[in-house]
Amino acid sequence: AEMQFDGIPQKESGLMVAGSPVTHxxxxxxxxxxxxxxxxxxxxxxxxxxxxxxxxxxxxxSQSRIKVSGNGQAFIATLNVVHGDLLEHGEAxxxxxxxxxxxxxxxxxxxxxxxxxxxxxxxxxxxxxxxDLGQDALGAIVQDVVARRYSDVQISAFLSACVGxxxxxxxxxxxxxxxxxxxxxxxxxxxxxxxxxxxxxxPGNRTTPIVVAVVTSFGIVMPKTSSRAxxxxxxxxxxxxxxxxxxxxxxxxxxxxxxxxxCIVWGGAVNLSPADDVLIRVERALDVxxxxxxxxxxxxxxxxxxxxxxxxxxxxxxxAKVRSREAAKRLSDLFRYVGDELGLCVEIxxxxxxxxxxxxxxxxxxxxxxxxxxxxxxxAPKDLRARAVLLAGKILELAGEAEEGAGSALAQTAIDDxxxxxxxxxxxxxQGGFFTPPRAQYRHEVRASDxxxxxxxxxRRLAKVAKLAxxxxxxxxxxxxxxxxxxxxxxxxxxxxxHAEAPGELDYALGYLSEAQDVVGISAADEDERDE
Numbered sequence: 449a450e451m452q453f454d455g456i457p458q459k460e461s462g463l464m465v466a467g468s469p470v471t472h473x474x475x476x477x478x479x480x481x482x483x484x485x486x487x488x489x490x491x492x493x494x495x496x497x498x499x500x501x502x503x504x505x506x507x508x509x510s511q512s513r514i515k516v517s518g519n520g521q522a523f524i525a526t527l528n529v530v531h532g533d534l535l536e537h538g539e540a541x542x543x544x545x546x547x548x549x550x551x552x553x554x555x556x557x558x559x560x561x562x563x564x565x566x567x568x569x570x571x572x573x574x575x576x577x578x579x580d581l582g583q584d585a586l587g588a589i590v591q592d593v594v595a596r597r598y599s600d601v602q603i604s605a606f607l608s609a610c611v612g613x614x615x616x617x618x619x620x621x622x623x624x625x626x627x628x629x630x631x632x633x634x635x636x637x638x639x640x641x642x643x644x645x646x647x648x649x650x651p652g653n654r655t656t657p658i659v660v661a662v663v664t665s666f667g668i669v670m671p672k673t674s675s676r677a678x679x680x681x682x683x684x685x686x687x688x689x690x691x692x693x694x695x696x697x698x699x700x701x702x703x704x705x706x707x708x709x710x711c712i713v714w715g716g717a718v719n720l721s722p723a724d725d726v727l728i729r730v731e732r733a734l735d736v737x738x739x740x741x742x743x744x745x746x747x748x749x750x751x752x753x754x755x756x757x758x759x760x761x762x763x764x765x766x767x768a769k770v771r772s773r774e775a776a777k778r779l780s781d782l783f784r785y786v787g788d789e790l791g792l793c794v795e796i797x798x799x800x801x802x803x804x805x806x807x808x809x810x811x812x813x814x815x816x817x818x819x820x821x822x823x824x825x826x827x828a829p830k831d832l833r834a835r836a837v838l839l840a841g842k843i844l845e846l847a848g849e850a851e852e853g854a855g856s857a858l859a860q861t862a863i864d865d866x867x868x869x870x871x872x873x874x875x876x877x878x879q880g881g882f883f884t885p886p887r888a889q890y891r892h893e894v895r896a897s898d899x900x901x902x903x904x905x906x907x908r909r910l911a912k913v914a915k916l917a918x919x920x921x922x923x924x925x926x927x928x929x930x931x932x933x934x935x936x937x938x939x940x941x942x943x944x945x946x947h948a949e950a951p952g953e954l955d956y957a958l959g960y961l962s963e964a965q966d967v968v969g970i971s972a973a974d975e976d977e978r979d980e
Contacts, residue, residue, distance in 0.1 A: 477502040477505070477506060477559055477560050477561060478502075478557050478558065478559050478560075479496070479500075479502060479538060479539060479540040479557070479558055479559075479560065480538055480539050480540070480555055480556070480557060480558075481516075481518060481539070481540045481541075481542055481547075481550065481555060481556055481557070481558040482539060482540075482541060482542070482555040483541070483542055483543075483544065483547035484534070484535075484541035484542065484543070485544070486541075486543045486544065487543070487544050487545075488543040488544065488545060488546075489545065489729055490545055490725070490726060490729050491526060491543075491545065491599075491600055491729075492516075492523055492524070492525040492526070492542075492543060492545050492546035492549060492596060493525055493526050493527075493528055493542070493543040493545075493546055494514055494516055494525040494526070494527050494528070494540055494541070494542060494543075494546060494560070495527075495528050495529075495530050495534070495535060495540065495541035495542070495543075496508065496527060496528075496529060496530065496535070496540050496541075496560075497529075497530055497531075497535050497537065497539075498529045498530065498531050499537075500537070500540075502560060503527075503529065506560070506561070506562065508527050508529075508560075509527070509529070510527060510528060510529040511526060511527065511528075511599075511601075512526075512527040513525075513526060513527075513563055513599055514526075514527050514560050514561070514562070514563065515560065515561045515562065515563040516542075516546070516550075516558055516559075516560055517558060517559045517560075517561070518550055518552075518556055518557060518558035518559065519550050519551055519552050519556055521549060521550050521551055523546070523549045523596055524563050524596055524597055525542075525543075525546050526599055526600075540558060540560070563597070566592055566597045566598065566602070567588070568585070568588035568589045568591070568592045568597075569589075569592075569598070569602055571585040571586070571588065571589055572589060572602065572605055572606045572609060575606070575609040575610070575614075576605065576608075576609045578614075580616060580618075580619060581619055581622070582622060583622040583625065583626070586619065586622045586623050586626045587622070587625075587626040587629065589606060589626075590623070590626040590627055590629075590630055590723045591626075591630055593606075593723050593726055593727065594630045594631075594722050594723050594726065596726075600730055600733075603726065603727065603730045604730055604733075604734060607727065607730060607731060607734060607736060607738065607741065608734075608736075610623075610738050610740050610741055611736055611738040611741075612738060612739070613739060613740075614738075614740070615738075615739075615740035617782060617785055617786070619740065620740045620743055620744060620782065620786055621785075621786050621789045621790065623740060623741075623744040624743065624744040624747050624748050624751075624786055624790060625748075625790060626723075627721045627723045627724060627744055627745070627748035628721060628748045628751050628752050628790075630721075630722060630723055631719050631720050631721050631722045631723070631752055632698055632718065632719045632720055632752065633720070633751070633752050633754065634671065634698075634701075634702070634720070634752065634753050634754040635754055636669055636671070636705070636754045638669050639756075640668075640669070640756050640757060640847065641669045641670070641671065641753075641754050641755045641756050641757070642663060642668055642669065642670045642755065642756075642757050642758065642759075642843050642846065642847060643670065643671075643672060643750045643753065643755040643757070643758040643759075644656065644659055644670075644672075644758060644759040644760070644761065644839055644843065645746050645749075645750070645758065645759075645760055645761065646760075646761040646762075646763065647742060647746070647760065647761065647762050647763070647769055647770065647779070648678070648679075648680060648737070648769050649680075649763060649768040649769025649770065649801065649907065649908075650763040650765070650768050650769075650801050650804065650805055650907060651680065651681060651804040651805075651809040651907055651910055651911045651914065651927075652804040652805045652806035652807070652808060652809045652814055652817065652832070652929070653761075653763065653804075653805040653806070653832075653835065654682070654684065654687050654805075654806065654814040654815075654817060654818055654832070655761070655805075655832065655835050655836040655839055656672060656674060656684045656712065657684070657687070657688060657691075657712055657818045657822075657872065658818055658821055658822060658832075658833075658836035658840070658863075658868070659836055659839050659840045659843070660672050660710050660711075660712050660872075660875070661710075661822060661868045661869070661871045661872035661875065662836070662837075662840040662844075662859045662862045662863065662867075662868045662871075663710070663840055663843050663844065663847075664708065664709040664710035664871055664875070665862050665867040665868055665870070665871035666844065666847070666849050666862070667709060668709065668710075668843070668844075668847050668849070669705065669709050669710065670709065670710040670843075671701065671705045671710060671711050671753050671754065671755075672684075672710060672711060672712045672713070672753075673701075673711075673713055673714070673715035673718060673720055673749055673752075673753050674688070674694075674712060674713070674714065674715060675714075675715060675716075675724070675725075675728060675745075676714065676716070676728070676920070677732070677919075677920045678728050678731050678732050678737060679731070679732060679735050679736075679737060679911075680911055680920075681809050681810050681811075681911050681914035681915050681919035681920055681926055681927075682809070682810055682811045682814050682914075682919055682920045682926070683920070684712065685713070685714035685715070685716075686811040686920040686923070687811045687812075687814045687815050687818070688712050688713075688714075688815070689714070689811065689923070690811050690812045690815045690883065690885040690886060690923050690924075691815050691818075691819075691876060691882065691883055691885060692712075692875075692876035692879045692880055692881060692882060692883060693879050693880030693881065694712070694713045694714040694717070694879070695713070695714050695716075695717040696711070696713045696714075696717060696718065696879060696880075697717060697718060698718045698719060698720075700879075701713055701718050703878075704875070704878040704879055707878050708871070708874045708875050708878050710875060711875060711878070711879060712875065712879075713879065715749055720749055720752035720753055721745070721748040721749045721752045723748075724744075724745045724748060724749065727741060727745070728745070737769065739779060739782070742779075743779075743782055743783055743786055744786075746760070746783075747783070747786055747787060747790065747792060747794075750792060751790055751791075751792055755792065756791075756792065756793060757792075757793040757795070757843075757846050757847075758787075758792060758793070758794055758795070759795050759796075759797060759839055759842050759843055759846075760780075760783050760794060760795070760796050760797070761797050761799055761835075761839060762776045762779060762780060762796060762797070762798050762799065763799050763800065763801025764776045764798055764799070764800070764801045765800065765801030765802035765803070765907065766802065767802075767906045767907040767908045767909075768801030768802075768907055769801075770801065773798070776798045777798075780796040780798065783796060784796070793846075795842060795846065797838065797839060797842060799835060799838075801907070802933065803904075803905040803907065803932065803933050804905060804907060804910060804929055805829070805831050805832050805835060806829040806831065806832040806929075807829045807928055807929055807930075808926060808927070808928055808929075809910065809911065809914045809919070809926045809927040809928075809929065810914050810917070810919035810920065810923075810924070810925050810926015810927065810947065811885075811919060811920050811923045811924075811926070812885035812886050812887070812888075812923050812924045812926070813885075813924075813926045813927070813928060813947065814926075815885040816885055817829050817832055818832075819885075821833045821836060821863070822863065822868050822869040822872050823869050824863055824864060824866075824869075831932075833863070836859075837856050837859045837860050837863070838856055840855070840856075840859035840862075841854075841855025841856035841857070841858065841859045842855055843855070844858050844859060885923075885924075886923055886924040887924055887947075888922075888924040888925055888926075888947035888948055888949055889924075889948075889949060890947070890948045890949065890950070890951055890954045891945055891946065891947050891948075892945070892946045892948075892954060892958060893942045893944070893945050894942070894943055894944040894945070894946065894958075894961065895939075895940050895941060895942050895943065896937045896938065896939055896940065896941045896942075896943050896968075896970060897939065897970075898939060898970045898972075899937065899938050899939050899970075899972075899973065900936070900937065900970040900971050900972045900973045901934065901935070901936055901937075901970065901971050901972075901973045902931045902932065902933050902934065902935045902936075902937060902943075902968060902969070902970055903933065903969045903970065903971040904933065904966060904968075904969035905929070905931075905932075905933060905967070905968050905969075906966060906967050906968075906969075909964050909966075909967045910927060910929075910967055910968075912960065912964075913927055913946070913957050913960060913961050913964075913967065914926040914927045914957075916953065916956040916957040916960050917946055917947060917948045917953050917954060917956070917957035918948050918949055918950065918953040922948065922949040922950070922953065924947060924949055925947055925948050925949055925953065926947050927944055927945070927946055927947065928944065928945040928947065929943075929944060930942050930943050930944060930945065931943045931944075931968065936973050937970060943968055944968065946958060946961075
């Protein structure tokens, strides 16, 4: 015998309650699933009607964690309850990422049930109460994060438990190794493989594309995997995406490196340290970037990419991510310790982080700066060129291409004679072609309201203005900086240009800028400074 259950045939159980047959919903809770075109990024979301018999009989509530099975696939999703007629009776809707996990191109039958408890979350609770975690515990947490068994709330709890200095050195090593173990790892047919990374917090500091182009032009292997923005207006992957393709699968990455010695790709597409991309998504929402997570994120990617040597750029400044020399030294020591424990040679460059680097903040604007430096343009930002040359020079020295202290000069030569830009174009061609960065349709000049000397440029507030203008999602959005600290400005002189792809986003950015204090601070100039 069969009976209708939200429009889908169900078998009777034979159980009688008050004279009526009852189905075992936990066995036969089937619905017709279809995509409903909602982007929830990496969190799978299931949508069910509030009057759905399955939803009610299983006791599901909004934000319940639900196991979804269909087409031979299974995953855990977060339930959102729908009121109204978005879904028909007997239907379930799936967000974009949830639908992709089913591997289907048309509506199909799914079953829904309560998932098994996530056992590893007990370790997160232990950490919240201040206990140390070992390799097994952290490995279990990371494995469940990658398997999407954790909700965003649970991931937030884990990140919060690790924020600040709540993880000791051994825990950071264990977390890093756990993040390596859950993903792919590359091996290269060469003794030495190089990498670099900046810890961030400094808008416009887009040295990576320049460094990779310079270093690989000497035949040195440098497979660079980069992140998208976490709390900044652009990550290296966001910037490079305005110039070339960055979402290369693993086999294409290997092909590119074998052909041109290096690449600059998005790490999230190649399954190297896949936990990192999941954690970054929640970190972005929380606007946190803990020391332990930072080091585990950076070094797990380097190790997974097969690097043997890496340079870490740590900018220091009052509005940078790292505020003091003492904090930079502590972070440097931890980077070196974790690197040593895991067989990675880590060199540190502590640099000036008192103001943004380059002229542009935002994906396309930063890409324009990069191309100007590589082309040797006279208008190229001098500070960006100097930082890139410094970092590339250190790698050239590590690789034995230059004597100690002579690497920067050799790196500059590679830019001056055209080797760097030629190599950069070869990398872009190998990754999928060279594109021209887009330009924003809407622009607004911000002018100085006072006469004097630019005394401070606030990295964090300037980054917020760029994000309100639409960066990094709107690739052409951001800020063009026309002044540096120490410059003398007159009343009415342009100091910033806000770029936006939509008038509403431009208004948001300008509204914040009009209320914020000292995003660009101007102090009274003395007579000598005015004469200069």
